[in-house]
Amino acid sequence: MDKTRWLFFVIMAWFITSCDPLITTFDDVESAVLYRARNTTSTPANNSTLQVMTWNIRFGIGRLPFFGDSCGDRSIFTENEVMTTLDSIVAKINSLDPDIVLFQEIDTESKRTAYIDQVQWILDHTNLNYGAFASMWKSQVIPSDGIGRIDAGNAVLSKWKIESADRIQLPLRGDQDGLTQLFYLRRNILKAKITIPNQDSFYAVVTHSTAFATDNTKQKHIDSFIDELERLESSNSFFVGGGDLNSIPPGALSHDFCETDQCAGDTQVHVNLDGGPHREGSYFNNFDNEPNLLEPLYNSYAPAIPLDIAIAGSTHTTHSTDSSFPWDRKLDYIFTNLNVVENSGTTHQDTRLLSDHAPVTCLVTIP
Numbered sequence: 001m002d003k004t005r006w007l008f009f010v011i012m013a014w015f016i017t018s019c020d021p022l023i024t025t026f027d028d029v030e031s032a033v034l035y036r037a038r039n040t041t042s043t044p045a046n047n048s049t050l051q052v053m054t055w056n057i058r059f060g061i062g063r064l065p066f067f068g069d070s071c072g073d074r075s076i077f078t079e080n081e082v083m084t085t086l087d088s089i090v091a092k093i094n095s096l097d098p099d100i101v102l103f104q105e106i107d108t109e110s111k112r113t114a115y116i117d118q119v120q121w122i123l124d125h126t127n128l129n130y131g132a133f134a135s136m137w138k139s140q141v142i143p144s145d146g147i148g149r150i151d152a153g154n155a156v157l158s159k160w161k162i163e164s165a166d167r168i169q170l171p172l173r174g175d176q177d178g179l180t181q182l183f184y185l186r187r188n189i190l191k192a193k194i195t196i197p198n199q200d201s202f203y204a205v206v207t208h209s210t211a212f213a214t215d216n217t218k219q220k221h222i223d224s225f226i227d228e229l230e231r232l233e234s235s236n237s238f239f240v241g242g243g244d245l246n247s248i249p250p251g252a253l254s255h256d257f258c259e260t261d262q263c264a265g266d267t268q269v270h271v272n273l274d275g276g277p278h279r280e281g282s283y284f285n286n287f288d289n290e291p292n293l294l295e296p297l298y299n300s301y302a303p304a305i306p307l308d309i310a311i312a313g314s315t316h317t318t319h320s321t322d323s324s325f326p327w328d329r330k331l332d333y334i335f336t337n338l339n340v341v342e343n344s345g346t347t348h349q350d351t352r353l354l355s356d357h358a359p360v361t362c363l364v365t366i367p
Contacts, residue, residue, distance in 0.1 A: 024138035032165035035131035037123040043159045053098040054334050055359035056244040059107040060086045060118050063323035070321050071263035075146045079114035088354050090125045102206035103155040104244045111148035119155050128157040132165035134190040156192040156204045165192040175215040189228050205241035222293045242334035247293045252311045261321050297335050304334035304345035304362035316347040318358040338364040
């Protein structure tokens, strides 16, 4: 029996025998899941600046070999393995003491990470008090590679109360067959309204754009993120926004990462789709407009890392596919319509064993 027919029978059996949906789909806009630390800590009544962090934490497995990236072959990790990484992630967060954190690839109830609710665990072990979570991959079971139950997505964690939060659906990939798309990620924008003292309308916005699409889905994701920031700007709201945008900065050295990301034994480096050549996950050269994707963000808002600095050398690169490689491309960003304190933007490259992405922080001035 071929894979497609087997998956069809698995799906039909589930629908017949279960009252719960096998795969969770989402409305275009719906409320995100709100969290609170078990023991909240006090927050300063008046702050002139806020420290903001963005971090793709690779669902708390550090640099362990995962089948979906880094040429790994594992899909399930032990509680001890996950907790060891989470302890290190929390230690880094506590050393920096950010006021707001934008998380990507954070698990809440996933077999692959021992069903640990990482949002709640990080809240309970840091000075962050409130959280909002939006799933990008939620299913009772993923019937391939042993993944099983999954709930992973984006999160905003804050010292101050999150008044409300919306999950905004992004377009699905257009280069997949229907069955693959059914079980695949449903990426989103998470927009959280935070009760910053003396601020009527303050938001934190996080997203995680597609990494592997070979069509123009990444363009759609970035455009949707820009549109959401523009709506906040036009309503006279203040915001900090960012995440793993899976795009290199405009003007960065053009590079096709096909060979860099190639695994030992790979025989096909490129695939020819939509005008190729390119390879899934090469991050660059996937389609013609990719080098210009982030220009509107740099043109309209203040970045944590100014563009000229971001593309000068390797000081602010944030990603590599293997811990033995140095950080080799910048994919992680913070943008705001507030003022960024000069020279406060930092890329924390001392975290290479904690995730395949380095966190970025900056200070923003509150009006």
